[in-house]
Amino acid sequence: MAGGDELKLLGSWLSPFATRVKLALALKGLSYAEVEEDLCNKSELLLRSNPVHKKVPVLIHNGVPVCESVIIMQYIDEAFAGAGPSLLPLDPHERAVARFWASYIDEKLVIPWVRSFRGTTEEEKSEGLKQAFAAVENLEGALRECSKGKGGFFGGDGIGLVDITLGSLLTWAHAAEVMSGTRIFDPARTPLLAAWMVRFDELDVAKAVLPDVGRMVEFKTKQARALAAARASDSK
Amino acid sequence: MAREGGLRLLGLTVSPFVVRVRMALQLKGIGYEYIEQDLFTKGELLLVSNRVHKKVPVLIHDGKPVCESLAIVHYVDEVWAATGPSILPADPYERADARFWAAYADSKLLPAWVGIMWAATEEEKAEKVGDTLTAIGHLEEAFGKCSKGKPFFAGDSVGYLDLVLGSQLLWFEALRKMFGVVVIEEGKAPLLSAWVKRFGQTDTAKEVVPDVDIAVQYLKKLQSHRPGSTVAQLLS
Numbered sequence: 125m126a127g128g129d130e131l132k133l134l135g136s137w138l139s140p141f142a143t144r145v146k147l148a149l150a151l152k153g154l155s156y157a158e159v160e161e162d163l164c165n166k167s168e169l170l171l172r173s174n175p176v177h178k179k180v181p182v183l184i185h186n187g188v189p190v191c192e193s194v195i196i197m198q199y200i201d202e203a204f205a206g207a208g209p210s211l212l213p214l215d216p217h218e219r220a221v222a223r224f225w226a227s228y229i230d231e232k233l234v235i236p237w238v239r240s241f242r243g244t245t246e247e248e249k250s251e252g253l254k255q256a257f258a259a260v261e262n263l264e265g266a267l268r269e270c271s272k273g274k275g276g277f278f279g280g281d282g283i284g285l286v287d288i289t290l291g292s293l294l295t296w297a298h299a300a301e302v303m304s305g306t307r308i309f310d311p312a313r314t315p316l317l318a319a320w321m322v323r324f325d326e327l328d329v330a331k332a333v334l335p336d337v338g339r340m341v342e343f344k345t346k347q348a349r350a351l352a353a354a355r356a357s358d359s360k
Numbered sequence: 361m362a363r364e365g366g367l368r369l370l371g372l373t374v375s376p377f378v379v380r381v382r383m384a385l386q387l388k389g390i391g392y393e394y395i396e397q398d399l400f401t402k403g404e405l406l407l408v409s410n411r412v413h414k415k416v417p418v419l420i421h422d423g424k425p426v427c428e429s430l431a432i433v434h435y436v437d438e439v440w441a442a443t444g445p446s447i448l449p450a451d452p453y454e455r456a457d458a459r460f461w462a463a464y465a466d467s468k469l470l471p472a473w474v475g476i477m478w479a480a481t482e483e484e485k486a487e488k489v490g491d492t493l494t495a496i497g498h499l500e501e502a503f504g505k506c507s508k509g510k511p512f513f514a515g516d517s518v519g520y521l522d523l524v525l526g527s528q529l530l531w532f533e534a535l536r537k538m539f540g541v542v543v544i545e546e547g548k549a550p551l552l553s554a555w556v557k558r559f560g561q562t563d564t565a566k567e568v569v570p571d572v573d574i575a576v577q578y579l580k581k582l583q584s585h586r587p588g589s590t591v592a593q594l595l596s
Contacts, residue, residue: 176464176498185453188453190453190456190460191460192459192460192463195456195459195460195463196456198455198456198459199452199453199455199456202452202455203452203453216435216438216439217421217424217426217435219434219435219438220426220428220431220432220434220435223428223430223431223434224426224427224428224431227428227430227431228412262412
């Protein structure tokens, strides 16, 4: 990294959005200072750096903040173009396809999947899971197209923007399997993605960056109990 | 205007998502075949070209479809990088900033004003008006920072964020006519108010933006066909 470049990441181990940025930085071989935010008690620095959304992740480069995980990843790719592999392909059509799928993952997979954990009713939760599975089926088709004849990643032989965007969700995927037996990347339904998950988990950057599944299970279990208790007392 | 062989745009005249793509093509001086879609009865070409979302806009270049308006604008900027002005700025930080505010305009501002049109009660309408004005407040501040005293978000001439927000302006006019709601009020948002006038004077706006009465007619048609439609059904 060029001398004089200071990188600071405001994040949380809980946030897959922050995990994406860590994966991107690791892939590019960039060093940075990590600030672990307490999402229930956000720091002055976070509130000042992201006044509009007040959310993690925020990447602060030489004092200047960049917000929104997919925007941050593109920023890293452009500001540090010489470092490590490119996160986006060179061809404009392939780049457009990558941007399409990154946006799809957040809109069509993440949102309903979160609803499947945190929904107020069983109906809401199961509808969320159904929509998440539908999104995963579309992503299976996307992987088939993007990785045609190459190394089995959305980015081809190596991982790229879409792999990182999806890969940041793997701790949730493993935790969900432990907690409820649900396999979001089920080899019977989406074999390419199931194989992709195994491949992604094996990567050095994934091993270094992805949060521990056991820790996530513990947290999610406590969170589910607290939510249930709060709702039970609300309805008394 | 250079006529690019094999370039077609599937669109809806009044959709902000389509308008911004047409603005991008106009800026670059690229000719294309425009095909207006009937979103009540979607045609084969649209369904085949955008299998995942079945929405407009879709840019079909030499038979290959590009979907999602922001991905399309990036695509146009990259493919025709050597033609006409750049749509995105050159500096990585400025690019990140433009992308951040474009995402904000689409995820926070647009659903708020669409919500005004579909509000079932006066209370709901007031809430959506509030959300819209809050978003405008943030964008007013953003204009001050991005423009640095120049006439447009991008500086001396229009760029990415000007197009993304500019593509929503015809609907602000429709809101004024149909609901008496003023989205960008000179007293509350003086910088944006002046920008609206300047933007309206550009060739890009004059050549691409349809008359507000077309938007009003389309809204009336939607209201009679599908009360309570979502953003997606309204404009893509």
